[in-house]
Amino acid sequence: MPKHYDPAKCQTVCEMLSRIGDKWSVLVIMILGDGPTRFSDLKRAVVGISQRMLTLTLRALERDGLVRRTVYPTVPPRVEYELTELGQSLREPIQAMGGWVFRNHDQIKDARAEFDARHAGERADPKVARLG
Amino acid sequence: MPKHYDPAKCQTVCEMLSRIGDKWSVLVIMILGDGPTRFSDLKRAVVGISQRMLTLTLRALERDGLVRRTVYPTVPPRVEYELTELGQSLREPIQAMGGWVFRNHDQIKDARAEFDARHAGERADPKVARLG
DNA sequence: CTGTATCCAGTTCGATACTG
DNA sequence: CAGTATCGAACTGGATACAG
Numbered sequence: 001m002p003k004h005y006d007p008a009k010c011q012t013v014c015e016m017l018s019r020i021g022d023k024w025s026v027l028v029i030m031i032l033g034d035g036p037t038r039f040s041d042l043k044r045a046v047v048g049i050s051q052r053m054l055t056l057t058l059r060a061l062e063r064d065g066l067v068r069r070t071v072y073p074t075v076p077p078r079v080e081y082e083l084t085e086l087g088q089s090l091r092e093p094i095q096a097m098g099g100w101v102f103r104n105h106d107q108i109k110d111a112r113a114e115f116d117a118r119h120a121g122e123r124a125d126p127k128v129a130r131l132g
Numbered sequence: 133m134p135k136h137y138d139p140a141k142c143q144t145v146c147e148m149l150s151r152i153g154d155k156w157s158v159l160v161i162m163i164l165g166d167g168p169t170r171f172s173d174l175k176r177a178v179v180g181i182s183q184r185m186l187t188l189t190l191r192a193l194e195r196d197g198l199v200r201r202t203v204y205p206t207v208p209p210r211v212e213y214e215l216t217e218l219g220q221s222l223r224e225p226i227q228a229m230g231g232w233v234f235r236n237h238d239q240i241k242d243a244r245a246e247f248d249a250r251h252a253g254e255r256a257d258p259k260v261a262r263l264g
Numbered sequence: 265c266t267g268t269a270t271c272c273a274g275t276t277c278g279a280t281a282c283t284g
Numbered sequence: 285c286a287g288t289a290t291c292g293a294a295c296t297g298g299a300t301a302c303a304g
Contacts, residue, residue: 005162007179012237013230014158021153023297026146030137039266047139050298055267065243076265077304086239093229098145100225105144107218111197155277171286182278187287208285209284 019064024049024057026094029083032067033091036082066090151196156181156189158226161215164199165223168214198222 020026024046031037031045043054058081061067066087072078083091152158156178163169163177175186190213193199198219204210215223 004165005159007159007177009230009234010159010162013226013233014153014155016233016240017149017153017158017229018155021146021149023146023150026149027137027139027142030142033136043266045139051267052269052299053297056297063244063247064240065247071266077267079266086236086243089236090232093225093232094145096228097149097225098141100222101145101148102141104218104221108196111218112195115195115197175286182280183287184279184289185277188277203286209287211286 019060020090020094022057022060024053025061028054028057028061029066029087029090029094032081032083032087036070036080039079039081042081061087151192152222152226154189154192156185157193160186160189160193161198161219161222161226164213164215164219168202168212171211171213174213193219 020029027046028042031042037045039054039058042058043049043051046054049057058067058069062069062081065084067081068084070080070082072080152161159178160174163174169177171186171190174190175181175183178186181189190199190201194201194213197216199213200216202212202214204212
C-alpha cells in the first residue's frame with residue numbers, strides 16, 4: 001500500500017498551520033501585504049485586537065522571519081512593520097487556502113447545519129434536560 | 133491606497149486555518165487520502181494520538197463535511213472513515229502550504245535561531261537572575 | 265507612540281477509567 | 285472495536301495598568 005504522506009512532514013505542516021492559524025496572524029500578514037505599516041495603524045486596521053495581542057503576533061511573525069521591524073529613533077518613537085520576502089511568499093499558499101475556503105464555504109456551512117441537526121437533542125445538557 | 137485584502141474574508145480563512153491547524157487534523161486528512169480507514173487503524177497510524185483526540189478530530193472533520201463515517205453493524209463493530217470529495221479537494225491547498233513550508237523550513241529555522249540569539253539574556257527570569 | 269506586566273477566564277489536550 | 289465521561293495541567297487571549 002503506497003503512502004502518499006509523511007507523518008513527520010505533516011507534523012511540520014501542522015505546526016506552521018497552527019502558527020499562522022492563530023487568531024490574528026493571517027489578517028496582519030494580508031494587511032502588511034499593502035506595504036510597511038506603523039504599529040498604531042495596524043492597531044486601527046485590525047479591528048478588535050488588543051495591544052498585547054498585536055505585539056505578540058508581530059513578535060512571532062518577526063521571529064519566524066516573515067516580518068521585519070524597523071525602529072526610527074524619533075520622539076515619539078516610530079516603528080514600522082513590513083513583510084520580508086519570505087513573508088511575501090507566504091501570501092501565495094495563504095491565498096490558495098483562502099480560495100478553497102470561499103469556493104466551499106457554503107458547502108461547509110451546510111454540512112455543519114446538517115450534522116448539528118442530526119445530532120440535536122440526542123446530547124441535551126443533562127443539567128437542564130428532563131426537568132419534569 | 134488600494135486594499136488587497138478583505139478583513140472579513142481573512143477572519144473566515146483564519147477560522148478554517150485554526151480548524152485544520154489543530155494538533156491532528158492535517159495528519160488524519162493525509163492518511164485518509166490513502167483510502168477508507170478503520171478507527172483502530174487510524175489510531176495506530178497517528179502515533180501519539182489519544183483515543184479521545186482521534187474521536188474529537190474525526191467528529192470535527194465529519195461535521196465540516198470533510199470526512200464520511202460509515203458504521204458496519206457487525207460484531208464487533210466496524211467503523212470506517214474516508215474523505216468526502218470536499219475533503220479530497222482540501223488536500224490541494226494543504227499541499228500548497230506544505231510545499232511552501234518545506235521550501236522555506238531552513239530559512240524559518242535560521243530566522244528563529246537568530247531572533248532567539250539576539251534576544252537571549254535580555255529577558256532572563258528575574259526570579260533566578262542576578263543572584264550575586 | 266510603542267510597548268511590558270499582571271491577572272484571569274476560557275479552551276485545548278492528555279491520562280485514565282468505563283461502556284455497548 | 286469504537287467509542288464516552290471525567291479530571292487536571294498547560295496554553296491562549298482579553299482587560300487593565302504601567303513605562304520608556
